[in-house]
Amino acid sequence: MAISDQTIARINELTEIEEVVSDYVTLKRKGQNLWANCPFHEEKTPSFSVAPSKGIYKCFGCGKAGDAISFIREYEGLGYIEAIKLLANKYGVEIEEDQKASPEEIQEKNQKESLLIALKYAGGYFQKLLWESEEGQAIGYSYFRERGFNDKIVKKFELGYALDRWDGLLKEAVANGYNPDILEKSGLIIRKEEKEYDRFRGRVIFPVHNLSGRVIAFGARILKKDNKQPKYINSPETEVYEKSKVLYGLHLAKQSIRQNNNCYLVEGYTDVISLHLSGVENVVASSGTSLTVEHIKQISRFTENLTVLFDGDEAGIKASLRGIDMILEQGLNVRACVFPDGEDPDSYARKLGRSDFQQYLDTHTVDFIRFKTDLFTRNAKDDPIKKAESIREIISSISYISDPIKRAIYLRECSNQLQMDENTLYAQLNSIIRERSKKPKERGNYREEQVAEPELAEMLEESKLSEYQIISLQEKESIRLLLNYSLNVIEEEYKLYEFMLNELEDLEFQTPIFAQILTIFKEKLEQDQVKQKHYCKSLSI
Numbered sequence: 062m063a064i065s066d067q068t069i070a071r072i073n074e075l076t077e078i079e080e081v082v083s084d085y086v087t088l089k090r091k092g093q094n095l096w097a098n099c100p101f102h103e104e105k106t107p108s109f110s111v112a113p114s115k116g117i118y119k120c121f122g123c124g125k126a127g128d129a130i131s132f133i134r135e136y137e138g139l140g141y142i143e144a145i146k147l148l149a150n151k152y153g154v155e156i157e158e159d160q161k162a163s164p165e166e167i168q169e170k171n172q173k174e175s176l177l178i179a180l181k182y183a184g185g186y187f188q189k190l191l192w193e194s195e196e197g198q199a200i201g202y203s204y205f206r207e208r209g210f211n212d213k214i215v216k217k218f219e220l221g222y223a224l225d226r227w228d229g230l231l232k233e234a235v236a237n238g239y240n241p242d243i244l245e246k247s248g249l250i251i252r253k254e255e256k257e258y259d260r261f262r263g264r265v266i267f268p269v270h271n272l273s274g275r276v277i278a279f280g281a282r283i284l285k286k287d288n289k290q291p292k293y294i295n296s297p298e299t300e301v302y303e304k305s306k307v308l309y310g311l312h313l314a315k316q317s318i319r320q321n322n323n324c325y326l327v328e329g330y331t332d333v334i335s336l337h338l339s340g341v342e343n344v345v346a347s348s349g350t351s352l353t354v355e356h357i358k359q360i361s362r363f364t365e366n367l368t369v370l371f372d373g374d375e376a377g378i379k380a381s382l383r384g385i386d387m388i389l390e391q392g393l394n395v396r397a398c399v400f401p402d403g404e405d406p407d408s409y410a411r412k413l414g415r416s417d418f419q420q421y422l423d424t425h426t427v428d429f430i431r432f433k434t435d436l437f438t439r440n441a442k443d444d445p446i447k448k449a450e451s452i453r454e455i456i457s458s459i460s461y462i463s464d465p466i467k468r469a470i471y472l473r474e475c476s477n478q479l480q481m482d483e484n485t486l487y488a489q490l491n492s493i494i495r496e497r498s499k500k501p502k503e504r505g506n507y508r509e510e511q512v513a514e515p516e517l518a519e520m521l522e523e524s525k526l527s528e529y530q531i532i533s534l535q536e537k538e539s540i541r542l543l544l545n546y547s548l549n550v551i552e553e554e555y556k557l558y559e560f561m562l563n564e565l566e567d568l569e570f571q572t573p574i575f576a577q578i579l580t581i582f583k584e585k586l587e588q589d590q591v592k593q594k595h596y597c598k599s600l601s602i
């Protein structure tokens with residue numbers, strides 16, 4: 062289904078950029094333009110401007126610019142069509158579609174909408190019970206208070222309570238005109254042997270929202286001691302809830318993720334809420350399932366930096382490491398922060414209080430590969446077999462990083478940290494990659510090459526170098542890689558020098574000596590004189 066040109070023209074005609082932007086940020090007039098603190102990067106003085114006469118915005122801090130539609134796409138993380146629909150809704154334009162939707166499509170759309178309406182109703186019902194029923198107050202509300210949740214946060218996350226009864230929601234919803242079929246399809250009630258009953262009973266309720274903030278599912282925690290029932294249950298998958306695609310808290314986190322250019326990943330609903338209480342809002346959790354590639358893709362729409370918060374127990378950390386390889390494979394920069402033994406983000410945030418907790422995050426977050434290297438080598442120091450295993454583990458993680466330059470940087474660091482010859486590590490890396498490429502791809506093919514820029518830029522930024530020095534360092538690193546590893550196979554038949562020369566094609570080196578070396582290297586390559594040899598271990602130019 063495509064939106065008709067007339068509809069798009071009508072929306073463009075009505076749309077005023079300042080009206081759209083001021084739905085999200087407060088604009089102040091200065092001269093011809095309007096100004097605000099940029100919603101896309103952290104800043105204290107406004108460098109984000111809107112030019113109503115031209116219908117565009119531009120940030121002089123981070124460079125983001127565009128028209129009303131691109132503003133909405135950027136801010137809400139929406140596609141073009143979705144952004145048009147949002148504007149159509151704002152300006153009351155009815156959307157005409159070019160092709161008539163098939164009856165099946167209309168039916169599917171209507172059904173999804175019915176599910177969402179029922180879920181919204183249920184969310185309101187659970188909230189009402191929390192605040193207004195005796196049971197909800199005595200059990201549900203007092204549990205939230207015990208956890209340190211204040212009224213504001215309970216309302217922000219729309220937390221609720223389900224009565225300990227078989228037909229609380231069922232009766233109420235049917236009395237209000239909801240069709241039991243829809244209630245069943247939305248996962249709210251269960252049908253078994255001609256009986257119908259509530260799925261959520263005697264539990265506190267955590268609604269799960271989609272990106273635009275509509276309720277699509279529920280998580281629920283039991284409070285009374287009952288060993289026959291699981292502590293947490295979740296809505297089943299429905300037409301509007303695909304567990305593998307939904308991250309808990311993302312609708313509240315997206316703006317903060319963008320501003321901080323980082324996303325914290327935690328395990329549970331209460332971890333997310335506790336972090337919000339501590340003033341950390343760029344946080345999400347996978348809801349009712351372990352982390353998937355789809356989850357990571359959702360996050361990467363907003364940032365390429367992910368920080369995983371680990372509970373302080375080593376067995377637990379090791380169990381969740383596999384999931385992280387998947388994040389590396391998606392090209393994100395991963396950092397890790399571990400809490401002291403016996404603490405999780407929720408408990409520790411409560412213990413430390415707002416400013417100490419934020420400081421803890423800032424000071425204890427480390428690069429993931431470095432973190433993993435530490436973790437595995439700590440116990441393996443004097444044990445050669447354990448050490449070998451550790452190295453394999455670490456190199457295996459590095460092998461998931463799809464950017465060859467990033468991989469090379471990590472290998473060098475590991476070789477320092479582990480006191481191992483860099484070339485031995487390279488051999489190991491190549492054999493892992495080769496091994497994996499023989500196996501059928503389990504999780505689809507997503508070896509998109511990415512540029513190492515962000516990681517490198519950040520490392521260099523910390524060292525307070527001038528732009529010229531940075532460029533020079535980058536050139537030096539390129540030369541170092543070329544001279545040492547040009548014939549290493551980085552993927553399938555593809556050699557490192559092929560990749561690098563391709564990347565460097567349009568670039569002119571600014572440091573004369575490196576430019577000269579590169580020229581000589583290319584000449585030697587043409588004469589087939591480049592050997593599998595390490596021409597220099599470190600460049601001390």
Ligand SMILES: [Zn+2]
Binds near residue numbers: 121124
């Ligand atoms: Zn900006």
